[in-house]
Amino acid sequence: MTTAMQVRLDTTAAAEHWGKNALLSFSDREACIHATEATGGTLVAVQRAARRLDGMGVTDVALTGDNWDLESRWSFWAGYYNPNRKSTLDWGVGDGSEHKELEARRAASLWVREITNGSPENIFPRALAESAADMLQKLAPDAVSYRIVHGDELLEEGYMGIYNVGRGSVRGGAMLQLDYNPTGDDAAPVDICLVGKGITFDSGGYSIKPSAGMAHMKSDMGGAAMVSGGLALAIARGLKKRVKLYLCCAENLISGHAFKLGDVIRYKNGVTAEILNTDAEGRLVLADGLIEASEQNPRYILDAATLTGAAKMAVGRDYNSVLSLEDDMAEMVLTAAKSEHEKAWRLPLEKFHLEQIPSGFAEIANVGMDGTPGASTAAAFLAKFVRDEGRGWVHMDLSGSYLPGPNDQWAQGAKGHGFRTIARFLLDN
Numbered sequence: 561m562t563t564a565m566q567v568r569l570d571t572t573a574a575a576e577h578w579g580k581n582a583l584l585s586f587s588d589r590e591a592c593i594h595a596t597e598a599t600g601g602t603l604v605a606v607q608r609a610a611r612r613l614d615g616m617g618v619t620d621v622a623l624t625g626d627n628w629d630l631e632s633r634w635s636f637w638a639g640y641y642n643p644n645r646k647s648t649l650d651w652g653v654g655d656g657s658e659h660k661e662l663e664a665r666r667a668a669s670l671w672v673r674e675i676t677n678g679s680p681e682n683i684f685p686r687a688l689a690e691s692a693a694d695m696l697q698k699l700a701p702d703a704v705s706y707r708i709v710h711g712d713e714l715l716e717e718g719y720m721g722i723y724n725v726g727r728g729s730v731r732g733g734a735m736l737q738l739d740y741n742p743t744g745d746d747a748a749p750v751d752i753c754l755v756g757k758g759i760t761f762d763s764g765g766y767s768i769k770p771s772a773g774m775a776h777m778k779s780d781m782g783g784a785a786m787v788s789g790g791l792a793l794a795i796a797r798g799l800k801k802r803v804k805l806y807l808c809c810a811e812n813l814i815s816g817h818a819f820k821l822g823d824v825i826r827y828k829n830g831v832t833a834e835i836l837n838t839d840a841e842g843r844l845v846l847a848d849g850l851i852e853a854s855e856q857n858p859r860y861i862l863d864a865a866t867l868t869g870a871a872k873m874a875v876g877r878d879y880n881s882v883l884s885l886e887d888d889m890a891e892m893v894l895t896a897a898k899s900e901h902e903k904a905w906r907l908p909l910e911k912f913h914l915e916q917i918p919s920g921f922a923e924i925a926n927v928g929m930d931g932t933p934g935a936s937t938a939a940a941f942l943a944k945f946v947r948d949e950g951r952g953w954v955h956m957d958l959s960g961s962y963l964p965g966p967n968d969q970w971a972q973g974a975k976g977h978g979f980r981t982i983a984r985f986l987l988d989n
Contacts, residue, residue: 563620564620564621564622564648564650565589565590565591565613565618565620565621565622566589566590566591566622566624567590567591567592567593567609567613567621567622567623567624567636568590568591568592568593568624568625568627569592569593569595569602569606569623569625569627569628569632570592570593570594570595570625570627571594571595571596571602571627572594572596573594573596573598574592574594581596581598581599582594582599583599583605583608583609583612584609584612584613590624591609591613591618593605593606593609595632602632602635603631603632603635603901604635604969606632606635606636606639607635607636607638607639607969607970608639608968608969609636609639610635610636610637610638610639610640611639611640611966611968611969611970611971613640614639614640614642614645614647614971618647619645619646619647619648620647620648621636621640621647621648621649621650622649622650622652623636623649623650623651623652624652625652628652630658630661630662631901633651633652633653633658633662634662634665635901636649637649637662637665637666637669638669638969638970638975638976639969639970639971641669641670641673641971642971643673643674643677643971643972643973661797664793664796664797665793665980667792667796668789668790668792668793668796668976668979668983669789669976669979671691671695671785671788671789671792672785672786672788672789672974672976672979673973673974673975673976674974675688675691675692675781675785676778676779676781676782676785676961676962676973676974677778677779677973677974678778679778680760680761680777680778680811683760683778683781684731684760684811685710685726685731685732685733685734685758685760685809685810685811686708686710686731686734686809687760688734688758688760688781688784688785688807688809689708689710689734689735689736689758689807689809690708692736692738692784692785692788692805692807693706693708693736693738695788695792696738696740696788696791696792696795696805699792699795699796700740700742700795703740703741703742703744703795704738704739704740704741705738705739705741706736706737706738706739707736707737708734708735708736708737709734709735709737710732710733710734710735711732711733711734712732714726714732714733714734714735718827718828719733719735719828719848720825720826720827720828720848721808721825721827721844721845721846721847721848722734722735722808722809722810722844722845722848724819724823724825724844725759725765725810725812725819725841725844725845726809726810726811726812726845727817727818727819728765728811728812728813728814728815728817728818728819729810729811729812729813729815730815731811732810733808733809733810733811733845734758734807734809734810735806735807735808735809735848735849735852736805736806736807736809737804737805737806737852738804738805738806738807739802739804739805740791740795740799740802740803740804740805741802742799742800742801742802743800743802748802749802749857749858750802750803750804750856750857750858751801751802751803751858751859751860752801752803752804752858752859752860752861752862752985752986752989753803753804753805753806753853753856753858753860753861753862754787754790754791754803754804754805754806754853754861754862754863754864754982754986755787755805755806755807755808755846755849755850755853755861755862755863755864756781756783756784756785756786756787756788756805756806756807756808756849756863756864756865757780757781757782757783757784757808757842757845757846757863757864757865757866757867758781758783758784758785758807758808758809758810758845759777759780759781759809759810759811759812759841759842759845760778760780760781760809760810760811761777761778761780761811761812761813762774762777762780762811762812762839762841762842763777763812763813763814764812764838764839765812765813765814765818765819765838765839765841766814766818766820766821766838767821767837767838767839767840768814768839769839775964776962776964779866779961779962779973779974780812780842780866781809781866782864782865782866782958782961782962782974783842783863783864783865783866783867783956783958784807784808784809785974786864786956786958786961786976786978786979786982787805787807787862787863787864787982788805788807789976789979789982790864790978790979790980790981790982790983790985790986791803791805791982791983791986792979792983793979793980793982793983794982794983794986794987797983797987799986799987801986803986804853804856804858806848806849806852806853807849808845808846808848808849809845810841810845812838812839812841818838819835819838820835820838821835821836821837821838822834822835822921823835824921824922825844827847827848827851827945828848828851829851829854829945831847831923831924831944831945832919832922832923832924833847833919833922833923833924833925833926833941834919834920834921834922834924834925834926835925835926836919836925836926836927837926837927840926840927840938841926842865842866842867842938843865843867843926843938843941843942844926846863846865846867846942846945847941847942847944847945848945849863850863850942850945850946850953851945853946854945854946854947857947858952859952859989860889860892860952860953860954860989861946861952861953861954862893862953862954862955862956862982862985863942863953863954863955863956864955864956864958864978864982865955865956865957865958866957866958866961866962867935867938867939867955867957867958868934868935868938868957869934870933870934870935870938871907871934871935871957871959872959874905874907874935874959875905875907875959875960876959876960877959877960877962877963878903878960879903879904879905879959879960880897880902880903880904880905880956880957880958880959880960880961880977880978880981881904881905881906881907881935881956881957881958881959882894882897882904882905882906882907882954882955882956882957883906883907883908883909883935883936883939883954883955883956883957884909884950884953884954884955885909885910885911885943885949885950885953886950886951886952886953886954889952889953889954890906890954892954892985892988892989893954893956893981893985894906895988896981896982896984896985896988896989897981897984899984899988900980900981900983900984901980902977902978902980902981903960903977904956904981907935907936907939907957908933908936909936909939909940909943909955910936913932913933913936913937913939913940914940914943914944914949916928916929916932916936916937916940917929917932917937917940917941923944924941924944926941928940935957938957939955939957942955956978956981956982958978960975960977960978961974961975961976961977961978962974962975963975
């Protein structure tokens with residue numbers, strides 16, 4: 561006899577003795593989720609119920625009954641995941657296409673959440689690059705090739721952002737350059753480039769963060785994790801386009817060799833940037849990846865990063881933010897998010913924002929003037945490193961990808977919220 565708790569899904573209210581608008585009711589070895597408008601609607605109710613079952617210590621679940629579908633099964637897993645517990649979940653489906661899709665999502669999401677939640681002692685720049693490359697190569701061994709540029713090689717090859725941000729650590733920065741080419745033709749055009757911020761720990765550098773603000777900065781590589789997970793899911797779904805992935809990885813630490821306020825970085829594309837805040841380091845490393853992506857002349861470039869607190873202030877931790885100088889680029893990501901039941905919201909980015917990061921000693925500064933919108937000026941900085949200052953480019957500020965503490969839908973830590981959006985963007989555009 562199975563020891564798993566059987567979990568049914570019902571769209572009717574629970575009996576009154578379970579309490580007004582009760583989310584769960586129980587009988588013998590079975591739990592019933594009551595997904596009504598009063599309990600948040602089907603997907604929200606299911607995810608909340610999964611969190612409650614996890615909180616009760618239920619570690620073995622089988623979904624049963626006729627009311628489950630693909631999205632409700634996935635919502636249950638999203639809420640049931642616990643980084644401190646190895647629970648098991650029987651999807652309640654056979655080995656058909658729905659099971660294949662759920663397992664592909666679970667594999668990509670687990671990698672994103674676990675690598676982001678990992679200790680910064682273990683997930684350092686080169687380790688992050690190697691883990692992403694290994695995960696993707698196992699998915700498509702005949703289609704994936706890569707190289708990792710590491711340490712002083714970054715200086716030799718002109719990746720000045722990653723090199724300078726990472727030089728304060730004894731474990732230097734690293735750039736993963738990965739090519740997914742299912743065509744088998746080395747001369748095939750690159751369709752889309754992905755760029756991810758991989759700051760494996762962010763102390764803030766000499767613009768040091770307070771302890772409370774630094775406590776969760778192992779998650780500052782969430783952008784690198786998200787684009788890798790998105791590519792993984794797209795590959796599992798049968799992606800046929802050539803995609804290049806650039807992960808820009810470094811530890812932002814303090815030492816006698818760390819970069820300082822007042823330093824000026826000269827990038828490969830000739831743009832110079834003055835450092836006015838060493839805690840605005842993510843844009844400095846992304847610049848190298850965006851230059852490299854632009855040189856491939858793809859149709860589209862998408863970057864993802866846990867870039868600014870301003871984006872979280874604007875949309876909270878439920879939505880990811882989307883910024884682009886082109887309406888159609890932003891709309892592609894918003895449409896992809898909606899299709900995948902993920903939340904995304906567009907924030908403003910206009911040409912005039914490119915004028916709000918002036919410097920007296922370089923072409924631009926790495927932070928805006930007092931009173932300027934932080935998420936928009938951060939994106940404006942990035943635009944300076946994209947071909948034609950932003951053509952065919954969209955930026956995701958991952959406001960909703962990580963929780964410092966658990967809530968009623970998500971465990972503490974990485975949510976993986978965004979990798980499905982990226983996968984859909986790759987497949988549909």
